[in-house]
Amino acid sequence: MARRALSISTGLGAAAIVIVVALTLGTIVPLLWIAEAPGRIVGADWAVLRFTVVQAFLSAVLSVLFAVPLARALARRQFWGRQALLLLLGAPFIVPVIVAVLGILAVWGRSGWLSDGLGALGLPALDIYGMTGVLLAHVFFNLPLVTRMLLTGWAAIRAEQFRLAAQLGFGPRDMLRHVEAPMLREVLPGAGLVVFLICLTSFAVALTLGGGPRATTLELAIYQSLRFDFDLSRAAMLALVQMGVALAAAILLLGLGRPAEFADALGRVAERYDTGGLWQDRLVIGAALLFLGLPMLAVVARGAPALLTLSASIWEAALRSVTIALAATAICFALSLAIAWVLSTGRAVLAEGMVLIGLTASSLVIGTGLFILLRPIVDPFALALPLTAVVNAVMGVPFALRVLLPAVATVRRGQGQLAASLGLSRGVWLRHVLLPGIRRPAGFALGLVAAFSMGDLGIIALFGTSATATLPLEMAQLMGAYRMEAAAGAGALLLILSFMLFAVFDAGGRYDHAR
Amino acid sequence: MITLDNVTLGQGGFALSADVTFRRGVCTAIMGPSGGGKSTLLHGLAGFLPARTGRITVAGLDVTDQPPAVRPVSLLFQDNNLFPHMTIAQNVGLGLRPDLKLTDDQHVRVEAMLADMGLEGMGARRPAAMSGGQASRAALARALLRDKPVLLLDEPFAALGPAMRADMMALLRRVMADKALTVLIVSHQPEDAARIADDIAVVAEGRVAPPQDRETLLANPPGALRDYLG
Numbered sequence A: 001m002a003r004r005a006l007s008i009s010t011g012l013g014a015a016a017i018v019i020v021v022a023l024t025l026g027t028i029v030p031l032l033w034i035a036e037a038p039g040r041i042v043g044a045d046w047a048v049l050r051f052t053v054v055q056a057f058l059s060a061v062l063s064v065l066f067a068v069p070l071a072r073a074l075a076r077r078q079f080w081g082r083q084a085l086l087l088l089l090g091a092p093f094i095v096p097v098i099v100a101v102l103g104i105l106a107v108w109g110r111s112g113w114l115s116d117g118l119g120a121l122g123l124p125a126l127d128i129y130g131m132t133g134v135l136l137a138h139v140f141f142n143l144p145l146v147t148r149m150l151l152t153g154w155a156a157i158r159a160e161q162f163r164l165a166a167q168l169g170f171g172p173r174d175m176l177r178h179v180e181a182p183m184l185r186e187v188l189p190g191a192g193l194v195v196f197l198i199c200l201t202s203f204a205v206a207l208t209l210g211g212g213p214r215a216t217t218l219e220l221a222i223y224q225s226l227r228f229d230f231d232l233s234r235a236a237m238l239a240l241v242q243m244g245v246a247l248a249a250a251i252l253l254l255g256l257g258r259p260a261e262f263a264d265a266l267g268r269v270a271e272r273y274d275t276g277g278l279w280q281d282r283l284v285i286g287a288a289l290l291f292l293g294l295p296m297l298a299v300v301a302r303g304a305p306a307l308l309t310l311s312a313s314i315w316e317a318a319l320r321s322v323t324i325a326l327a328a329t330a331i332c333f334a335l336s337l338a339i340a341w342v343l344s345t346g347r348a349v350l351a352e353g354m355v356l357i358g359l360t361a362s363s364l365v366i367g368t369g370l371f372i373l374l375r376p377i378v379d380p381f382a383l384a385l386p387l388t389a390v391v392n393a394v395m396g397v398p399f400a401l402r403v404l405l406p407a408v409a410t411v412r413r414g415q416g417q418l419a420a421s422l423g424l425s426r427g428v429w430l431r432h433v434l435l436p437g438i439r440r441p442a443g444f445a446l447g448l449v450a451a452f453s454m455g456d457l458g459i460i461a462l463f464g465t466s467a468t469a470t471l472p473l474e475m476a477q478l479m480g481a482y483r484m485e486a487a488a489g490a491g492a493l494l495l496i497l498s499f500m501l502f503a504v505f506d507a508g509g510r511y512d513h514a515r
Numbered sequence B: 001m002i003t004l005d006n007v008t009l010g011q012g013g014f015a016l017s018a019d020v021t022f023r024r025g026v027c028t029a030i031m032g033p034s035g036g037g038k039s040t041l042l043h044g045l046a047g048f049l050p051a052r053t054g055r056i057t058v059a060g061l062d063v064t065d066q067p068p069a070v071r072p073v074s075l076l077f078q079d080n081n082l083f084p085h086m087t088i089a090q091n092v093g094l095g096l097r098p099d100l101k102l103t104d105d106q107h108v109r110v111e112a113m114l115a116d117m118g119l120e121g122m123g124a125r126r127p128a129a130m131s132g133g134q135a136s137r138a139a140l141a142r143a144l145l146r147d148k149p150v151l152l153l154d155e156p157f158a159a160l161g162p163a164m165r166a167d168m169m170a171l172l173r174r175v176m177a178d179k180a181l182t183v184l185i186v187s188h189q190p191e192d193a194a195r196i197a198d199d200i201a202v203v204a205e206g207r208v209a210p211p212q213d214r215e216t217l218l219a220n221p222p223g224a225l226r227d228y229l230g
Helices: A002-006 A010-034 A043-076 A082-093 A097-108 A113-120 A131-155 A159-167 A172-200 A204-209 A218-227 A232-256 A278-309 A312-343 A348-360 A363-374 A380-422 A426-455 A459-463 A471-480 A484-514 B038-046 B088-093 B104-116 B132-145 B162-179 B190-196 B214-219 B223-229
Strands: B002-011 B014-022 B027-031 B051-058 B073-076 B150-154 B182-186 B199-204
Touching (some): A010 A232, A010 A312, A010 A363, A043 A082, A043 A218, A043 A232, A097 A131, A097 A204, A097 A278, A097 A426, A097 A484, A131 A172, A131 A204, A159 B038, A159 B073, A172 A232, A172 A348, A204 A471, A218 A232, A218 A459, A232 A363, A278 A484, A312 A348, A312 A380, A312 A471, A312 A484, A348 A380, A363 A380, A363 A459, A380 A426, A459 A471, A471 A484, B027 B038, B038 B073, B038 B150, B038 B182, B073 B132, B104 B132, B162 B182, B182 B190, B190 B214, B199 B223
Parallel strands (some): B027 B182, B027 B199, B073 B150, B150 B182
């Protein structure tokens, strides 16, 4: 009985894996069925592929280039507000893409703060639509990600190495060459590839800041083929190309080793004896603060007044978004927990496979496959909201799994035998042992999944109509109609709701520990 | 001669006070319970911890405010003494030039030092390919190439087995005699102290007691040392 109780059926976990694989890799089947022959890839398609790869490559290079001095400065300086800046580095994980884009436009756009300043000096306004805007937004999102990865790398350098360097009289060049460069060589390729992969499947940024024949990504082209041209076979072919490129990059990434983990060491400042470069570090930290903070400030400054005059359709969209986010989070948790249980017994290959799926999955590719599959049976547009919830849940699984898996494995290893010897029932084991044991990481992971789902502008853009629009879609439509005031209000609401959802889940996870 | 004149060294909430003199050309074993301040003392002498009060002099030279690289001391750490991505020769060469732009003469000196430490022909290896004893010898080789009159050792051989540790102690004894070094060595092993040290200084509860002759001290150990030795 006890053994049976503890083996929270491997069948459930296996079923969860099948669901996730079917909804991600499985969508290849209908795509292959209907896709145009590769020979029919025309010049415009090659241009789309080229732009997708080039923007992803440049986004990765720029993010890494700016992240190195920022992480170095943060790793060796203790200053007032450092903790707040580290929190700000976490914000892009929660801030919806469409909100950040609005903030970026408010600072860098034609009517933005910078253009206003330039205008006052008699200079022309900035125009960031196209490659510039796409790169700007991608660096905004990925600079913090790479910086956090590098900070973990810096924290991993032993204190003795810095002491040894001080004793041997290392100058800044020697320090970089002998102590820091070896760490950078280890962390940077993986970090760069992660950014490359993220930007490869970027849709919302390309939709709002790109577009046009010279700035269209594969994701955007899939969306246009399906939504405007209703060319299913071209959409399927583009989806396959997208999947192929992402898969190749993901395999390369796994070949380099797992990307750096986010350790708890971010808050630590290494004791260092090379005290030079203070002003360069201050300059770098100040520039990063402005680059990351100003767009957020702009969203709040422009959106807060408009919050009082939001239309009924925005409130309705907000309600739909919250409902979808909660449903997606619940489904994601059930799937992730079941899979984590199966994988916690050391099935490393399967775990790596799930990471691979997470790195290559794209909601537009999944959406195209589902559209082709469902169309003969049911009107896919009528299922917009449930489909969005399910796909968002599945997209969140690999991430949630990465956080939950070590926690589940720890509980299983530490208390599994004790629970078995006591003959705990399945319900008691789950309620009183497993869930309390993984509460904190689960709260954090689910908070991020909820915030991601709240701000997602992927599959809903494919299937959504004015009657089923979520808040991000409503916002994108307002921006498309140049109703920027109303968009700013919706953006502020979306920002508040995303942070609230994250905070509620995260605090829920911490509550027990605080007691 | 190393003098700590009413020195207070701090690390976090811990403070160590010292008003002692270590004899020149003598090996002093630093002994005492864990958390008593042994490593703090060595880190203060090496310049990794600023003195909150007092003065530190080495051979009459005030080093209190000097940075680690300038002080006339070399410190061997408990571990992580070698850079893993460099060869043994490069690790040792750092003792001569941090940028590793060694002249032909300096390359010869590195090779000679490696040979002297029993590491002949191993210069091209990486630390991971060396045994614990060989890595300790390489770290000692680099410290000696720096040509500093004071050598501080913070349990550098703690991870070695008894035979290898005895081997390293014998090597250290020879080097000390050859180069007339002043050595301070932190050790938990009374037999190490018996093997190598002339004097013993007990560090306990944030205080450094003046060093005493080894034989005298071990024959009649003070309370803190007696409790520690059991």
